Every structure is written in C-alpha cells, then in structure tokens.
Amino acid sequence: MEETERMLLYRKLRFLVTDDFENFRKSLRQMLRTFGAEKIEMAANGNETIAKCSYEHFDVLICDYNLGSGKNGQQTLEALRHQRVLKHTALFVIVTAETSRDIVMSAREYRPDTYIIKPITQAVLKKRLDGLIEQRQALYPINHALDLGNKQEALQLCQQLLEQHPRYRNAIRKLQAELHCQLGQHKQARSIYSGVLANRELAWARLGMGQVALASGDADEAIAELETLITNQPHLVEAYDHLAQALRLKGKDQQAQDILQQAVEISPLAVLRQRDLARVAAQNQDMDTAVGAWRATVKLGENSVHDDPENYLGLSRVLSELSDGDDSTEGRQYADEALNTLRTLGGRFKEDPGADLQRTLVAARIYAGQKQPDKGHTLLKQIKDQLDPEVLTADQGLEYARALYALKDPGLAQNVLNRLAERFENDSEVLEAIEALMDEPVSFQHKRKARTLNREGISAFENNQLEAATIAFSQALELVPQHPALNLNLVQVLLKGANDQQSRDKTLLQRCQGCLNQLRHLPPQHRQYKRYQHLQERIQKLMH
Amino acid sequence: MSDKIDFSTVIASAVHDMKNSLGMLLHSVDQLRAELPAEIQHSQRFNTLQYEAQRVHGDLVQLLSIYRLDQNTLTLNVEEQNVRDFLEEQLARHQPLLDGMGLTVTLECDDQEGYFDSNLIAGILTNTINNALRYTSQRIHLSARHEEQYLVISIQDDGQGFPEHMRGEALPDQGTVNFSNGSTQLGLFFADQVARLHHQGEKRGFIRLNNTGTLGGGNFEVWLP
Structure with missing residues (x-):
C-alpha cells in the first residue's frame, strides 16, 4: 500500500485512545495526527470508553492495560465484546508497560488484535498500526458480513x-x-x-x-x-x-x-476459568480448592461483566460446608466470611429479589451449622411467603431443602424435593442435583468418607470378598443412611451371600428389607428407582 | 516477615521497576528529539543519551527474561509473523537513533512468514542492533532468508567483526560467563537460550556468529526452525 493511500485511510478511520494519564493520551493523539488521523476521541477509563462506544462507532481503539482503580484494559475489551458494541471490523490494541506473566497471559486470552509493549515510539506505533489497518482493509468484507450477522x-x-x-x-x-x-x-x-x-x-x-x-x-x-x-x-x-x-x-x-x-x-486472572474450577472442585468435595477458586472468582469478577450473584452464593455455600458443625475459631471464621460475602452480595445486587431469597436461605443454613438454629428459623420465617415449592425456581428449591436438612427437618426437605422433582421431571440436570442432595444430605466430610467406603465395598464385592464389602457398605450407610445406591449395594451383597450358602436366613432378609425401607421416599424419576423396584420384588419372593 | 528474603526476587522486582521508569524516560527522549532543532537532533551528546538509555533498557528486559528462564516462568508464544513487517518494526524502533548517528540501514527480506515468539526475538534483535550500533562504522544490514528449513535472521555491520573467541556456534554456557573482562556475553547467552526454546519436530533454534558477511564486519545470525 502506498503511503498516500495509507494517509487517506488514517484520515477516514475513527480512533479512540484510552489512558488514565492525560499526557500519554495527548502524546498518542499527536502521533496519530502525524499519521494522518483526524477523528480522534479520548477516554480516561474503562467505563468512559464503554459509554463512548455505545453512542458512536470507532474503528480503532487503543487502550492502556492499567487504567487505575476501575476496569483494566482487558476487562474493558471484555465488556465491549459482551455488550456487543465492538464490531468485527473494529481493531482493539492493548498498550502495556507490564511484561509480567500473569498479565501478559491474561491479556492474550481475550485476543486483542495486538498488544504493544511500552515504551511506544512513534515509528513503532506507525509500523504496527499500518500492518493492522492493511489487514483490516483486506478482510473488511468478511468482517462486515459478520457484523450484519x-x-x-x-x-x-x-x-x-x-x-x-x-x-x-x-x-x-x-x-x-x-x-x-x-x-x-x-x-x-x-x-x-x-x-x-x-x-x-x-x-x-x-x-x-x-x-x-x-x-x-x-x-x-x-x-x-x-x-x-x-x-x-x-x-x-x-x-x-x-x-x-x-x-x-x-x-x-x-x-x-x-x-x-x-x-x-x-493464567490466574481469568474469572471464568476460576469459576469452572470452583464448581468442579466443589462437586469433587475438595472444599479447600473450591473456596480458593470461588474467592478468586468473586475478586476478579468485581469490575468485570462476570460480576454475578452466583459468584457470591457459590463462595458462601462452600464456606458454609467448611463451617458446618464446626464452632471452633476456624469454623467461626469460615461462617463469618460466608455471612460477610452474603452481605456484600446484598449491597451489590439490591434490585435482585431472586438473589435476595437465595442469600437468606444460605444464611439460615450457616446459622444452623454454627449451632444457632433459632437464628436460622427466624430467617426462614421472614421469607415464609416466598417459599412455596410450587413457584420456587430449581436453584431456590434446592437451597431451601439444604437449609431444611441443616435445620434438622428432613421430612419437609424431602417433600420440597419431591415436589421439585415432579415439576422438573424433564430437566436431567435439576433431577441429578435433587438426587445428589437427597442421597447425601450431610457434610462434605461425611460425603467424602461415604464415597471412599462405597468404592472399597464395590472393589471388595468384585473380588468376591463379601464380608469386607458388607462391612464397608454398612459403615458408609451409618454416615448417609438414605443413600439409594449404597442401600441397594448392601442388599445385593447380602443376597449373594445368601445364595451361596443356599440358606434363607430370616434375619438377613429382614436386614435387606430394612435397607429398602430407607428408600421408600425414592421418587420414580430417580436413577436407582428401577433397581430398587427389582430388588424389592426379589426380597418379597424370598420372604414368602 | 521472619523468613529470609529471596534476593533474586527482590532484584527482579527492582529490575522490573527500573525497566518501567526507563521506558518512560525513553518515551520522553523520543518525543523530545522530534521537538528539538536539527543541530541538537544530530548532536553526539543527544545520541549518547538515547543510546545508553536504550542499552540499559534492553539489558534490563534481558535480565528479567533470564530471571524468568531461571524460574521456569518464561513463556514461549510462537505465532505466525510476517517477517518483513516484523523486521521493519524492529528497525522503526531504532530509527531515530540511527538517523541521529547518521548510519545507513538496509533491509533485505521478501514477503514471507515465520513462526516465532515476536517479543523474545525482538529482545535479541534490540540487543544485537544496539551492539552493532557501537561497533559499526557506517552501515548496518538486516536480512532474512530461508535455508535448510530454517528461517535465518541476520544482522551485519561494517566494523571490525567479532573477535576469534566469539565466533562459531559454540557459545559460553552460563558457567563460563566471565565478569572480569568486562564483557559478560550475557546477551549471547540469552540469545542462545531463546533460540533454543524454539523448536519444530526434532529441530531446535540456535545462533551463529562469524565475520563472513557482505559488509566485511560482524555477522550475527539467529536460526529458527
């Protein structure tokens, strides 16, 4: 491309320069003018940039990474993309004095068109922009089509x-x-x-x-x-x-x-990855990892488009698990942090009644875990009108049930969950969450122990060590007495032992029936329901 | 704070800070040059000011990279580059000083693509160009070619050339870096390490120094697979 042609291009393009230092903005503007640019706007921070972009369209945005206290350059880019105000045809250039790994890694992840490391000389800026603008020109038809969807x-x-x-x-x-x-x-x-x-x-x-x-x-x-x-x-x-x-x-x-x-x-600064990690760790009952990742999610989310009530709720749920039944100094600290997190949530999302309801439910559970059930009951009473299982969302229903289990009301918890299972019978994700809660409405330490014992039992069963399997499953059931798979596993092991001995020991059959009785509440949507039915029929036959 | 301080971390963070300050200073110098009358623009003292600041800045960047190399936190980000654009940008970085010193620079490179970490290779080239600025008499020649499935970037000058002990591919490893003779060859060590980080299949990058260039002086080459 000829230099005169390039000058003409610069003259047509609209530029937006964002930097918190006025001197730097001015010096960049001066450079752009030398290249032929005429339409140059300036902004001092991320929010101003976003506001300007929603009013008018810019072709080239040059944005510093470090913008003082609010959004940084990368969060600004993220917000612009999220709000769909940045066109495919626009160029986004991040300027940074930082070469530290965390920041470089995270800046790369959001794929600006380029990032330039300070100090910026006029000649370097020109060279880099020339290249980008020529490429933009060449690929313009494609990106324009994308802008039109x-x-x-x-x-x-x-x-x-x-x-x-x-x-x-x-x-x-x-x-x-x-x-x-x-x-x-x-x-x-x-x-x-x-x-x-x-x-x-x-x-x-x-x-x-x-x-x-x-x-x-x-x-x-x-x-x-x-x-x-x-x-x-x-x-x-x-x-x-x-x-x-x-x-x-x-x-x-x-x-x-x-x-x-x-x-x-x-790359520790990417909020969505921290959230993914927090979720999978919590599912794996690794609460220490989960709590770290949720804390990072909340912190990194603060100025970003990913600031969501779920971040605060996620953190307080995990903290509530960690503080459950533990009123030592450590347990109290977890509980305090959880309650503080919920308070912050309340302050930040004032106009969100859904988040408010969840917040109260989690708080009730935390008080229950800290041996202050009265405070928990009081909280539930305050929101009594909103706790109709016919209208609660799945998340709210689950949270309500968790609070009820913690407040030692498993009967009502099961009712709520059964009603929820009926209402969401076509939503496999919700059903899975309901099952998981019903099966193991206990602290994560108990869950972890029960899971280990279950694995031990299964492997003993596979090696035909029926006695060892029986012991493992029974021990696990002491922790989670209503766990369907565990109860059914135990019944199966006991029956197999009975077959081998060719005996129909009455006490053994009664023990089996005892296990099955624990599962009377099992809704037909449960994954273990068919197995439960099948084993129930076998026991009935053997008994008569 | 009962733990013993980790001195290398302290140094690294100090270096980081100095590098950023120097960056601001260089930015001002660059702007100042454009605003000054021609006779000062070409004055030797002004050139020395910019040259030395640039050299220290380059050294600090390199020092940080070596620290990261040592900590295993240096990340290689290999991306497709247009080699011509890349080299032009490196020259642009040095243009004001080159003009000020009245040196002629030539670039010989077709429109071709290469695959490397642009920041790290730029770091090597900055140091090499700074070095060439010091030893050349009038000309610097920058070129790129493909040879034996490598991309070869070469910087030549018309000075005295590299002394005997520096030539070839055998380079000082970290252990032989000699602080007593004033030339630590840390720059070469860094360049060699960065070149080696680049690999494609079994091939690894390397650097080569000789005096066989067309300008008669030193010829520094970085070979990238």
Missing part, C-alpha cells in the same frame, strides 16, 4: 479472499474453520485444520481439531488431540479448558479439576 456470506467471502490475499492465508483459514464450527459444519472445519496441520504443526489448528472433536461429541479424540497440544505448548491455557470439558464428559471429574488447576496456575 451473515455467516454464510462471510464464509463465501473467505473463500474468495483466500485467493486474493495469500498474505493473510492463515488468518482467513482460521476464521473460516471457526465459522464452519459455529454453523455445526464439523467436517468442513476439520478438513481445514488438518490441511493446515499437514504443512506445519500450528497450535491454533491443533486446538481447532480438539474443539471440533469436542463439538461433535467425540470426547476421546478431543482428549488425545488436546493432550498432544499441551505437551507441545504447555502454556496454551485454552487447550486446558477444552481438555477439562472433554474429561468431564467422560465423567473424569478429578482429572478435569487437576487440569483446570494447572491452567489457573499458568
């Missing part, structure tokens, strides 16, 4: 421009494959990625292969691709995210947690 047309344009602009070949191919993937055309996406990989091992193409495999439901292939990629590029955090997702699809929750923990170590 027309992915099909964008794909066709990719094909055309691939021949016209061999220089941007890889950028276009990457976009093309992503679009195919978004449109569910996995085969086409795969063929682009493998074509690129045949030439050279490029991280984005290998990552793409993993993503396509994941999107088409092939978790095994995704795991293989992503593990290779991570071996070659141990710092590519996105690969970890997708790998964790694939592992969870295979039910390997502990491995998924390990992978996310590694990713968080590499």
